[in-house]
Amino acid sequence: QQQVKQSPQSLIVQKGGISIINCAYENTAFDYFPWYQQFPGKGPALLIAIRPDVSEKKEGRFTISFNKSAKQFSLHIMDSQPGDSATYFCAAGRGGADGLTFGKGTHLIIQP
Amino acid sequence: DAGVIQSPRHEVTEMGQEVTLRCKPISGHNSLFWYRQTMMRGLELLIYFNNNVPIDDSGMPEDRFSAKMPNASFSTLKIQPSEPRDSAVYFCASRPLQGPNTEAFFGQGTRLTVV
Numbered sequence: 001q002q003q004v005k006q007s008p009q010s011l012i013v014q015k016g017g018i019s020i021i022n023c024a025y026e027n028t029a030f031d032y033f034p035w036y037q038q039f040p041g042k043g044p045a046l047l048i049a050i051r052p053d054v055s056e057k058k059e060g061r062f063t064i065s066f067n068k069s070a071k072q073f074s075l076h077i078m079d080s081q082p083g084d085s086a087t088y089f090c091a092a093g094r095g096g097a098d099g100l101t102f103g104k105g106t107h108l109i110i111q112p
Numbered sequence: 113d114a115g116v117i118q119s120p121r122h123e124v125t126e127m128g129q130e131v132t133l134r135c136k137p138i139s140g141h142n143s144l145f146w147y148r149q150t151m152m153r154g155l156e157l158l159i160y161f162n163n164n165v166p167i168d169d170s171g172m173p174e175d176r177f178s179a180k181m182p183n184a185s186f187s188t189l190k191i192q193p194s195e196p197r198d199s200a201v202y203f204c205a206s207r208p209l210q211g212p213n214t215e216a217f218f219g220q221g222t223r224l225t226v227v
Contacts, residue, residue, distance in 0.1 A: 044155070
């Protein structure tokens with residue numbers, strides 16, 4: 001599997017602040033970049049996803065920024081809330097039918 | 113729809129025993145994935161099926177691992193014999209095959225402990 005590198009491993013943000021998580025990939029054949037959110041004891045759930053034909057996608061407080069030339073993408077959580085405390089995974093996929101390659105995750109804590 | 117259903121939720125077994133994990137995908141989803149999650153390695157794709165046919169099993173760690181999908185509504189992941197290093201959370205996910213970049217829905221996982 002091609003690697004997807006995610007940072008930081010853990011992140012603490014004050015309530016109302018901006019949480020930023022970064023990912024980098026190697027395989028230029030990847031054409032789908034989702035972010036998944038996972039709460040303890042639960043399976044990952046899709047949060048937001050982007051394709052490489054756009055540089056940014058926003059859904060509510062969540063924004064993906066995508067830099068195709070640098071092979072990097074990031075998740076920004078605006079006005080972070082304690083309920084956002086979870087583990088976040090970036091992932092990359094190819095061709096629509098393949099499985100996803102995941103980053104190792106970021107444990108996010110939002111302090112009230 | 114109840115989502116992707118996995119059973120059991122928790123499994124504790126002794127080293128050397130056979131373990132079978134089960135998955136029922138969302139009705140109408142014809143791609144099914146098995147992932148393993150550990151602290152050290154994160155989420156790893158083990159194998160996936162399209163239309164009940166195994167497409168890529170390169171992530172299966174050893175011959176002790178095998179997976180089947182006898183029909184569109186059921187899949188199993190078997191470990192025989194199990195070893196302590198197999199302890200992990202195993203997730204099943206499904207999604208529609210048609211259309212690019214469709215969302216994969218995950219089950220709640222099976223936490224496997226091999227002692």
